[in-house]
Amino acid sequence: MSVEVSRLSNGLTVATETIPHIESVALGVWVKSGSRNERQEEHGIAHLLEHMAFKGTGRRSAWQIASQIEDVGGEINAATSVETTSFYARVLDTDVPLAIDILADILTDSKFDPAELEREQNVILQEIGAAYDTPDDIVFDHFTETAFRGQRIGRSILGTPDTVQAFTSAQLRGFMDRQYAGDSMVVVAAGNLKHDDFVREVEKRLGSFRPTSGAEAPEQASYVGGDFREDRDLMDAQVILGFEGRAYHVRDFYASQVLSMMLGGGMSSRLFQEVREKRGLCYSVYAFHWGFSDTGIFGVHAATGKSDLAELVPVIVDELRRSGESILPEELDRARAQYRAGLLMSRESAASRASQIARQLLLYGRPIPMEELIDRLAALTVDRLADLSHRMFSGVPTVTAVGPVSPLASYDSISQRLGGTRSAGRTAAIG
Template structure:
């Protein structure tokens, strides 16, 4: 295999799968993941929710690994097996003792190359997915987040809920899901990532054998979203609080500004010392929960600022969210704010890599989304190099762009500007 700076090894196997491995000789576990380069943004409107539905459905098993036997086999060795779907990829993974790696690969490989996908399982799992949709609909904070994304990316798949809608989920059937699987779950659209106590060469041979029958395919073709437009979306509900979110478009995950964006988000709302926490909660007592977050996609992204507050305070809190972004644009972060943000992000990165699962997710995501796994030292050095002027310039760019406001709670449309 081709070596890379540090312990990470990458290879394109003969079967077409990209393999990325990080051996860890000081642990007893191994985490193995299969990353599919397709998510909800790659679905046609009639397919909305297919990636997430398949995430559920593949755990119904394969002819060799029926669902009950699969679950018992993983439980029996103390393993943890799970999956999740995002707007741009779907990940399946298993974490277990290194001595059981062959079992983990056999199980994951089987459900990802020969899933049963029969109509009876689709009918049963449809009810589960619909319950999940309804669960999220009962959470005002989730609704506010989904409204924000929909308004930031109107009439575009990035604005759709990963789960789809009740109508789209009701329209999915085994035949259509099978077509979706055959189109997207092929080797040239897969990354297999592993971290832990393992032999890279032995794993490469085994992965090539397991996935050898799924040659072909490729990453989906994507259409960028159109220009952003200002919007305010309010869902009136008889709740005690208003869940409030303000969003602006931001650079995507390949932009050089992504490092400055990480610092910017932390300065605004990333911790107890952040501007939003100190101004809105500590000084004014207007909210219990207040935050900032950044979401990155292939060619775009967004910054979201939010809080849960009382209905009578919603207008004031919204003004404070906007004012803090504008102030950061005008004056930039202080030297102390910049140092705290960098130190926090560095520690958060390092502390998050202390087990095989975290390391698998880092290398798998990097290989799938960027085509390489940069050395950790390189990432930390670029973060440390972010200057106050970069953050201020990016804040000015964001503050001058179209603003989207999302609110859920006991509000009338005239209560927000």
């Protein structure tokens, strides 16, 4: 299996990976525009636009968009992230032209009907309310808002009730016209198809799409860290301890990914064994690393009862510090194997493969061969991971907590235990 790439005259990139032993195709359009590309007054518009794309075009009603794809047993959906928006479908190989036609239709001829807009605004208001009522969701919104205080990259993708309710059809159309263009979009398919046939279908429907956008580049991100606590009368507390991570393009990105696996990527990880298995201080603990185009963020999320919160965070901090002092070769081998297996297993899903190719094209401008990724993993050493750990966890932390948080140690004491001397840029407490 290999990836073939073509570029249309309007700058649109089209890529495919043929997987001949299956009978379906996963395909979609990925746009290099997400919540980070919103202007100050547009908070939440990228996500609202994703919803509204399925609410009717000049040729199809909302019902027809859904029913035509489901009449052939297919599925269609969309997603908004910080830096991208995607519209994708999965169908049998014989129905690829229909899927392309529907996706192109919603991208070129969405009506943004005011009555549909009002209904969808109400749906998103419910989403916002549901997120607030779900502590293990809202704690992540507070986490990014605190880590990137006052910046678009840190804002919730959903927006706020005030901003979402204020949007008009004209604003949606204006955002789409400004952000969506051939040079900022990729169309990718993986499954049982031929590249040239797919390119012809895409060119037929999107070849005349505007070549360039009038979008300004998003503001440069700046990690600042800090402290946020919301005291709520809940059974458990949700806590995230975070640090500045690494962008996709930097040398330490894959090392950061593997470090997160080693510390909290499974039941054999350091944090799971020390915090949950040996001490029983929480019912959930894991580490994660998110990369963006110009920055990243590393975090440890834990959920525990009020009585264990005071002891929990110091134990996590001590494990992070120890990783900067010593990493065993078998720990690196295990984490590397987990990450490698995840990469290889993802290739068994056409949808995962299409998404991975699209992400690589948007971020790197080329698909990255699996052999190259495996070589990068093989080049990691225990000394390099220990050095990265020491540097990362010596930086300014971000502490975010929701629930019965009064037993949680102060931000300054957490920072000092990590070996840092700087205080938070902001301390916020609600409750």
